[in-house]
Amino acid sequence: AIPLVVAISTSLAAKNGLLVRNRTAFENARKISMLIFDKTGTLTTGIFGVTRISSFLSNLTKNDLLALAAALEQNSEHPIATGIISEAKAQKVSIPNVEDFQAITGKGVSGKVNQKNVWVVSPGYLRENNLNIPEVAVADASETTVFVLIDNQLAGFISLADQIRESSAEAIQNLKKQGIKTFMLTGDNQKVAETVSQKLGMTGYMAEVLPHQKLEKIKEQQAKGEFVAMTGDGVNDAPALAQADIGIAIGSGTDVAAETADIILVNSDPKDVASLIEFGRSTHQKMI
Ligand code: ADP
Ligand code: MG
Numbered sequence: 462a463i464p465l466v467v468a469i470s471t472s473l474a475a476k477n478g479l480l481v482r483n484r485t486a487f488e489n490a491r492k493i494s495m496l497i498f499d500k501t502g503t504l505t506t507g508i509f510g511v512t513r514i515s516s517f518l519s520n521l522t523k524n525d526l527l528a529l530a531a532a533l534e535q536n537s538e539h540p541i542a543t544g545i546i547s548e549a550k551a552q553k554v555s556i557p558n559v560e561d562f563q564a565i566t567g568k569g570v571s572g573k574v575n576q577k578n579v580w581v582v583s584p585g586y587l588r589e590n591n592l593n594i595p596e597v598a599v600a601d602a603s604e605t606t607v608f609v610l611i612d613n614q615l616a617g618f619i620s621l622a623d624q625i626r627e628s629s630a631e632a633i634q635n636l637k638k639q640g641i642k643t644f645m646l647t648g649d650n651q652k653v654a655e656t657v658s659q660k661l662g663m664t665g666y667m668a669e670v671l672p673h674q675k676l677e678k679i680k681e682q683q684a685k686g687e688f689v690a691m692t693g694d695g696v697n698d699a700p701a702l703a704q705a706d707i708g709i710a711i712g713s714g715t716d717v718a719a720e721t722a723d724i725i726l727v728n729s730d731p732k733d734v735a736s737l738i739e740f741g742r743s744t745h746q747k748m749i
Contacts, residue, residue: 474737474740477740478727479737486708489706489741490738496692497645497646497678499692499701500653501695504629504731505629505657507623509622511544511547512620514527528554529611533579535559539695561573580609584600592610600650603653604621605621605622633662633731634662644666644682645665649669651668676703690705692726692734694718702722711731712725712726
């Protein structure tokens, strides 16, 4: 039988936007000493608008570049993909077919369009392949930039931006008051990560982190004795959500994240993480 206080607090939790999938994890929420957040789609809305498009090739217009990128992104469920598709639709470009689509985890996508090999990838992917990032493409502090390669040649870039969720700052402040360290792990670039984590007053951040590195980072903190909760929304967050002592998925995120998590933030509101910990504490006090 479920102890009465637990049953009551679970339904109270539901009223406060928390869907509890694993009650043991819920009861352990009071032990959390560190909360690790994904950035895109978690602390930010993950709703990207295209801010800049630039083609480096004279025979390729901005809309051509957009159409190529959109062709690949139709096969991806990443927030960047959604932003690029929306822009292609807004510009009414016709989107070509793609063959041999491949997702390069945490780095981008690739495929064949009109017999050409096309990539849409992160700045980190360019660096790994010894390609220079052109000065004009250096992102401003709030932009996420992806590069388009055609047959191994740098063809242009697309910059996108999303917004910090309204209640993210309050969530971080609240956790700090409870003595909990807050840390950001993101696959996005250094500048954006620094800007967002500083704006929110977080303890620290790590940028250009690949999905398996998110998991390693959590293990590292656990080895230091931290009781770690991880909050994320993406497919790429799932291994980290599974590794964390408590995995928390954002409701608007991917199914994979939700299925892996112990708790789901139904309203996609980071503030509800703070109430989760308060609940955990008061439930425990009532039980002892
Ligand atoms: P985050 O931790 O911010 O959710 P990801 O690990 O999903 O980031 O992605 C890291 C980076 O890889 C992105 O910022 C982008 O540069 C690149 N990337 C990932 N998926 C895609 C995609 N579908 N199209 C283009 N770029 C992508
Ligand atoms: Mg994310």
